Amino acid sequence: MFKTFSYLFSLKCLLKKSKVDVFLPYYHVVSDKNIEHIYHLYKYRNILHFIGDINFFKENFNFVSLHEILAYKRGEIKLPKNALHLSFDDGLQEIASFVAPLLKEHNIPATFFVTANFVDNKEMFxxxxxxxxxxxxxxxxxxxxxxxxxxxxxxxxxxxxxxxxxxxxxxxxxxxxxxxPFLTSQQIEELIKMGFSIGAHSIDHPRFKEVDKEEQIRQILASTKKIKEKFNLEYSVFAFPFEDNYVSSEVFAAIEGKVDLTFGTSGLNEDIYNFSMQRFEMEKTQDPAEQIFREKCLKHIIKRYLGKHKLVRE
Ligand SMILES: [Zn+2]
Structure with missing residues (x-):
């Protein structure tokens, strides 16, 4: 239904009316191959499809870096209209072999979120x-x-x-x-040299609703500290593994000031915490990027109209 209705409006109109300050689409991997360790979990973009997404982003958005988002959150700068930042979760090998070189070629900034214990292929997810x-x-x-x-x-x-x-x-x-399957420390260092930013994606990728609050806090703080120190970063950012919509206010209060920015996966919803932003997954469907954006924006405009566009945290 949203698919059809979204075409009653121009893309420009949908983007504007959704009032999103920065669009945060995220992926895991791009490949033409059958990746055995992912094959039975989710579908990912093939190369041609991903290049189509990139062209769509280039035509309709202004790419911003993580540094710009952090400065914006500190109130130091304004972001351009239709700002967009790409991120990739799980720190997979294909980031170094394909994704980062392609993004670099197009001068597109991105953040790669790595799971602390999986770096250097020390442990399997x-x-x-x-x-x-x-x-x-x-x-x-x-x-x-x-x-x-x-x-x-x-x-x-x-x-x-x-x-x-x-x-x-x-x-x-x-x-x-x-x-x-995972990036090595050396590859991560090269990604940083290429201008990309690196964030933590927990210690070993638990589903947060399966572990208690203390463990959630430990996973966030220990992984951000480890990644920040290991790679000499001036910032610490964290992407929740799986989802974060039921992570409580208590947990956010415990990490406030210790992590610069967290990223969840609740689409275009606004968070009640200024240091928490929400992203949306591009791999849920095989639809072209424009289709995904049109539907997301239309749903968000309706939610905004109904006053349901903010995350509720217990
Ligand atoms: Zn993940």
Whole structure:
């Protein structure tokens, strides 16, 4: 419905009426290949599709850097009309091999959020383990483990995945070593030299609603500190893993002043905290970027009209 209705208005009108100060679309990865550790989790953009998104951004938006957003938040500068900042979560290898060089070629700033324990391929993300095992199980008709046993695993019982792997004689360590799914410290340093910004994406990517407030605070503060110190950064920014809409005021109060900016995934919604911004995922559908923006803006305009455009935090 929103798809059709959004075409009753010009894109320019939708962007203006949505009154968004900075558009924050985010991705994880861009590739033409089947990435085994992601394949069973979500669909990502292929190269041609992503270049289409880039052209759409270039035609309709003004790219701003993380430094400009931070200065804007401190009240030092104004942002241009239709400001946009790109970010990528999970610190994947394809950032260094494809995404960053392409963005650099087009002079587009971006922030890459890395999960502290996964840098240098030291540890495997439990969701990636899930994807790998969902592939591996096809070659094990003898096993009693089912696909749903694998899919049902969450952050808290993630060690079960290691047991499943052992049963299938599969080694995550070998995959980490050979495939190297995550960025290395050296690659991150090169990205910084190229002018990109780096943020933290927690210690080991828990789903925040599955862990208590103390652990949420620890994941935020310890990861931002680690990334800031390791890469000698003048800023500390954090992107919540999965989602942040149920992260409480208590948690935000505990991190206020210790982290410069946090990024959630609640679309165009406005946060009640000035140091928290909301982004929207570009990989939920395979629609072209313009379609996604049109729908997001129209929904947001309606929500704004109904007074429901702000996040509610307990
Ligand atoms: Zn993530």
């Amino acid at each position: 439990y969701k990636f383990k899930q994807s790998l095992l969902l592939e591996e199980i096809k070659y094990h008709p003898e096993t009693e483990i089912t696909e749903s046993d694998i899919r049902e695993i969450n952050y808290l019982n993630r060690n079960e995945l290691d047991k499943f792997a052992k049963e299938m004689n599969y080694s995550f360590e070998k995959y980490l070593e050979e495939r190297k």
